[in-house]
Amino acid sequence: MPAPAGWQYKPRRALWDHKAVRAGALIMLLALCGLVILALVREQTGTEGFLVGLGLAVLPVPLLVAAFRWMDRVEPKPWRNLVFAFAWGACAATLLAILANGYATKWLLTTVDVAQRADADAWGATFVAPVVEESAKAAAVLLLFLYRRRDFNGIVDGVVIAGITATGFAFTENILYLGNAFANDQSFGYSGLGSTAATFFIRVVMSPFAHPLFTSMTGLGFGIAATLAPHRRVRRFLVPLAALLTAMVLHGVWNGSATLPPLGFLAVYGLFMVPVFGVLTWLAIWSRQNELRTIRVHLPAYQAAGWLTPPEPIALSSMRARGIARDLARRTGGPTAARAVAEYISFATSLAFLRQRAYRGTAGRDFTAREQELLHHLWQRKQVAQPALAHASAAVPRPFTPIPPGSWPGLSTGWPQGPSQYR
Secondary structure, three states, rough: OOOOOOOOOOOOOOOOOOHHHHHHHHHHHHHHHHHHHHHHHHHHHHHHHHHHHHHOOHHHHHHHHHHHHHHOOOOOOOOOHHHHHHHHHHHHHHHHHHHHHHHHHHHHHHHHHHHHHHHHHHHHHHHHHHHHHHHHHHHHHHHHHHHHHHHHHHHHHHHHHHHHHHHHHHHHHHHHHHHHHHHHHHHHHOOOHHHHHHHHHHHHHHOOOHHHHHHHHHHHHHHHOOOOOOOHHHHHHHHHHHHHHHHHHHHHHHHHHOOOOOOHHHHHHHHHHHHHHHHHHHHHHHHHHHHHHHHHHHOOOHOOOOOOOOHHHHHHHHHHHHHHHHHHHHHHHHHHHHHHHHHHHHHHHHHHHHHHHHHHHHOOOHHHHHHHHHHHHHHHHHHHHHHHHHHHHHHOOHHHOOOOHHHOOOOOOOOOOOOOOOO
């Protein structure tokens, strides 16, 4: 199909291709951190302890990753971003935390009174570790916020990236704690492995969400900052900073509770940590539903211009309808058709969020080019996707009231007001 007059579309390059040197350096850095952290953990736990710790620490990882992926299903993040976040948490952030925490503990031991040295570890865990560890994990969120801004639209994006980063961090930390517990059991001849079992229960069964909960506060702050207009520079700086401080406080309260008697620890867990986790879970679910509302509200502009058919905003704003459309395409056209529908859904979702940013005044300078690019991809896949979505919208009826066209800003300058020329 020939392009319309004035068509200036340029295909997107693969992620990080235009910054290959920077990407290569980052991969090398993460690989080096991974090798160093592997050596440090194995040195502390021994080979047998490392293997046991690894086998136990990996158990909660699939569940946590699946939870964050479910949260991210409306507009899934590129897998490269998620791999980077997990690798940063598991390698770079953990290495920085081990080195900084060790240095801080030694400094405390050499500066406090002899009578108070027994409390140095507790002070380090309560006041030093939260600052070091949350700052190290926040670096991954900051890097993606700055250099992958296109994929960072709001609260859900921030929480998902922060949660995946913290999951990687907790994974490596759990290997260390569980491996040390197993080594201690072996050295003292504990046939029942009581220390290992207790550590596993507290860290893997009772509180696998601890690190993701803390760091999600930081992600929440960056997510809010992503919705603010560029001229709100003070707020865009202060909101993530306040969120990071909140993460540090939560982390400090949790670490400090470990020094309390068992009833005190359980009180902090049940009366503080669990409610905070519940509130964050509710907020994440609400934000996910709000993303679907964004699609339902912002896509009718393209329907009015002729790019989308009337049933599509309804179908695209329902997770059930999306699944029905993909399944129908798979049954009628095979995996290729199902992939085309999935890509169509992804591009349409990105288009809705792009439109939302433009409506708020937070769209970047590449808004026009990005809008044209997304419309181009939709047009290429419409023959397969639109019938499937029309069928899905009929199967999942939803009330739908589009915003009056007069309240919408016009489509991008230089782009035809509808696809009539795109023949």
